[in-house]
Amino acid sequence: MINNRKRKFADILFIILLAAGFALIIARSTPFVGLIKNFIYFVSFPNVSAANKIFQYAGDFADNIKSIVYIRQENLLYKQKNQELSDKLRNYETVMEQYDNLVKLLNVPKIKDTQSVFARISVREPGEWFQWFIIDKGSEEGLYKELPVVMLRDNGQLCAVGRIMEARKGSSKVGLITNSLSAIPVEIKGKRINCLAEGFNSNLLKITYIPLNANVEPGDEIIASPFSSVFNAGMPIGVIKSISKELSLDFKTALAEVYFESDILYEAIILVPKGAVK
Amino acid sequence: MKKVISYVFFYAFFCLLQFFFGKYLTVGGIFPNFILIAVVYLGFSRGRISAQTMGFCFGLTWDVFSTDVFGARTLMLTVIGYFSGMFNRQFDKDQIAAQVTAVFLASLVYWAGFSTVYFILPEGSRNYVPFAVTLPGTLKIVVTVLITPLVFWVLNFASVLKRRYL
Numbered sequence: 001m002i003n004n005r006k007r008k009f010a011d012i013l014f015i016i017l018l019a020a021g022f023a024l025i026i027a028r029s030t031p032f033v034g035l036i037k038n039f040i041y042f043v044s045f046p047n048v049s050a051a052n053k054i055f056q057y058a059g060d061f062a063d064n065i066k067s068i069v070y071i072r073q074e075n076l077l078y079k080q081k082n083q084e085l086s087d088k089l090r091n092y093e094t095v096m097e098q099y100d101n102l103v104k105l106l107n108v109p110k111i112k113d114t115q116s117v118f119a120r121i122s123v124r125e126p127g128e129w130f131q132w133f134i135i136d137k138g139s140e141e142g143l144y145k146e147l148p149v150v151m152l153r154d155n156g157q158l159c160a161v162g163r164i165m166e167a168r169k170g171s172s173k174v175g176l177i178t179n180s181l182s183a184i185p186v187e188i189k190g191k192r193i194n195c196l197a198e199g200f201n202s203n204l205l206k207i208t209y210i211p212l213n214a215n216v217e218p219g220d221e222i223i224a225s226p227f228s229s230v231f232n233a234g235m236p237i238g239v240i241k242s243i244s245k246e247l248s249l250d251f252k253t254a255l256a257e258v259y260f261e262s263d264i265l266y267e268a269i270i271l272v273p274k275g276a277v278k
Numbered sequence: 279m280k281k282v283i284s285y286v287f288f289y290a291f292f293c294l295l296q297f298f299f300g301k302y303l304t305v306g307g308i309f310p311n312f313i314l315i316a317v318v319y320l321g322f323s324r325g326r327i328s329a330q331t332m333g334f335c336f337g338l339t340w341d342v343f344s345t346d347v348f349g350a351r352t353l354m355l356t357v358i359g360y361f362s363g364m365f366n367r368q369f370d371k372d373q374i375a376a377q378v379t380a381v382f383l384a385s386l387v388y389w390a391g392f393s394t395v396y397f398i399l400p401e402g403s404r405n406y407v408p409f410a411v412t413l414p415g416t417l418k419i420v421v422t423v424l425i426t427p428l429v430f431w432v433l434n435f436a437s438v439l440k441r442r443y444l
Contacts, residue, residue: 010326010363017334017356024341024349025399033348040342049345 130178159259185227207254321362322371333359
């Protein structure tokens with residue numbers, strides 16, 4: 001029994017030692033192993049042949065180190081290139097985004113007898129966010145006071161934003177429909193109910209003068225009335241959010257959310273009567 | 279512990295004999311392979327485990343102290359240690375014929391194994407021709423075989439002394 005176990009152990013040990021021997025034969029070709037081995041040999045028996053071998057292996061070892069250094073340098077170069085390409089890709093993505101925006105603007109619905117002037121919003125004060133902003137187009141492009149300013153929504157429709165309050169040479173100040181100074185005659189879409197949309201410096205409009213017996217519900221769309229002197233009749237403005245529960249003898253009021261605040265407003269379209277654009 | 283110390287002494291003694299005193303004992307470039315005799319002796323007297331382990335250590339040391347293919351001697355002496363250990367207690371190790379035959383066969387295995395390694399990996403062979411029967415090579419085997427009984431006798435004597443005094 002003990003002999004058997006011993007024999008088994010001897011066999012396993014033999015296999016391990018044999019594997020180690022083969023591993024040494026394979027490892028001999030690595031310059032580092034060769035260098036150390038020949039160096040030990042040279043220390044024990046200094047001779048010309050051993051010295052030559054040391055130099056040969058040292059040369060191989062140095063070559064390997066050199067190649068590692070080159071690979072590292074190359075790696076750094078590739079990293080740099082990768083960074084450059086990433087920057088270019090980012091730029092490309094920005095350009096693509098702008099291109100998409102421009103394509104969207106090209107599909108702006110045409111309104112009879114008007115021309116569209118596209119402008120970028122250059123200033124929008126956070127403290128007066130719902131009151132006004134400044135665009136980068138002015139009287140030089142044919143803009144003047146009281147012109148309607150609209151924006152293109154994601155669904156491809158235009159919606160009312162405001163009107164030009166001041167037109168300078170290269171810029172204009174746009175008063176938003178949410179400004180407390182603004183009041184637009186509006187209509188409840190599909191119900192032929194005329195009322196007034198008044199701004200109060202928030203993202204909501206106060207819809208006043210709704211007849212008591214009018215069937216107005218949250219979700220009803222508000223559009224510009226034919227009485228509006230600024231916006232074309234039917235221009236979407238917002239959607240009713242809630243109806244006031246205050247009891248009144250003659251009219252009721254509602255709150256409506258404006259459309260232009262649901263999308264990010266970077267660009268505005270100014271609808272200019274044909275012939276006015278320079 | 280005593281066993282380990284005796285093995286260390288055994289290892290050191292044969293390393294010194296083969297690598298450092300060899301150049302003083304050589305005659306016409308012919309020098310017996312003491313390490314081969316030591317591995318065969320260990321196989322005959324102690325068995326496979328001792329013989330192959332010592333064979334591996336001797337081979338590794340010899341490989342380090344040579345410019346030949348690294349690992350070739352380690353492999354050869356391990357194999358010789360294993361196979362000579364297989365005949366442990368099957369032959370009378372005090373019989374000169376058994377000693378001489380075993381060392382002769384081990385020398386042939388050593389030569390054949392070495393030639394095979396150089397045949398496969400010729401880069402470190404310099405002017406060594408694998409499987410070529412040369413006069414110095416033959417003389418080396420003859421000298422090794424001839425000196426075997428003496429080495430065995432010395433080792434047996436040392437073993438007796440160790441048993442008596444340690």
